[in-house]
Structures are given as C-alpha cells and as structure tokens.
Amino acid sequence: MTLRDRDQQGLDSGELDPSDCFTLIKEKNPGDCNLIDVRTPREYHESRIAGATNIDFFSPSFRAQVEQLDPSTPCIVYCLKGNRGKSAMERMKKCGFKRVYNMSGGITGWKESGLPTEP
Numbered sequence: 316m317t318l319r320d321r322d323q324q325g326l327d328s329g330e331l332d333p334s335d336c337f338t339l340i341k342e343k344n345p346g347d348c349n350l351i352d353v354r355t356p357r358e359y360h361e362s363r364i365a366g367a368t369n370i371d372f373f374s375p376s377f378r379a380q381v382e383q384l385d386p387s388t389p390c391i392v393y394c395l396k397g398n399r400g401k402s403a404m405e406r407m408k409k410c411g412f413k414r415v416y417n418m419s420g421g422i423t424g425w426k427e428s429g430l431p432t433e434p
Contacts, residue, residue: 353403393418
C-alpha cells in the first residue's frame with residue numbers, strides 16, 4: 316500500500332514494503348517525505364538508500380535530531396531488518412510525528428527486492 320493510499324484511508328503510520336517505498340522515493344519532490352536510516356554511522360557508510368539521512372537510533376542525540384525535522388512531513392524510517400525502524404517509528408510518534416512509516420524488512424528487504432543502494 317502506497318503512502319497516498321494510506322493517507323486516503325486515514326492510516327497515519329505503520330509498515331510500508333520496499334517496493335512501495337521505492338515508488339514513493341522515486342516520485343517524491345523535495346520536502347515531500349524524509350527518508351531516515353536509523354542504523355549506526357558504520358552501517359550507513361557501508362551501504363544505504365540514495366537520499367537517506369542517517370540518524371542513529373542508538374545515539375543519545377536521536378530525539379534531538381528527530382525534533383529538528385518538520386513533524387508534518389511524512390517520514391520513512393529503515394534499519395537493517397526492521398526492528399530498530401519499528402522502534403524508531405514509535406519514538407517519533409511520541410515526538411509528535413503523525414505520518415511516520417517503517418520500511419518492512421529494512422535495507423535487507425530492500426536489497427532482496429533488487430532495489431539499488433549506494434556504497
């Protein structure tokens with residue numbers, strides 16, 4: 316289900332599969348959606364999705380960095396396999412984000428779907 320479909324159905328958070336994320340990322344205009352990689356900086360530098368911003372879930376400054384984002388802009392978060400992403404989504408909702416989504420399967424699911432990454 317795409318972000319647009321979720322909006323029309325009133326679903327403001329949850330899981331998006333990698334192919335829906337890819338479509339959304341490909342079609343987005345600047346400022347339409349934030350793509351956030353919540354893995355460690357080491358993981359982020361090894362391989363990432365183009366256009367992703369790294370905000371380490373384990374960093375003591377995670378909340379402060381998230382609070383610098385506009386909570387009205389939809390956010391897609393991802394990690395390695397989906398667990399940190401889901402936790403990050405829940406923490407972001409507590410920070411006032413209404414439209415935050417976890418990419419199911421994380422970057423592992425992304426790669427298994429044959430989608431491109433950056434080194």
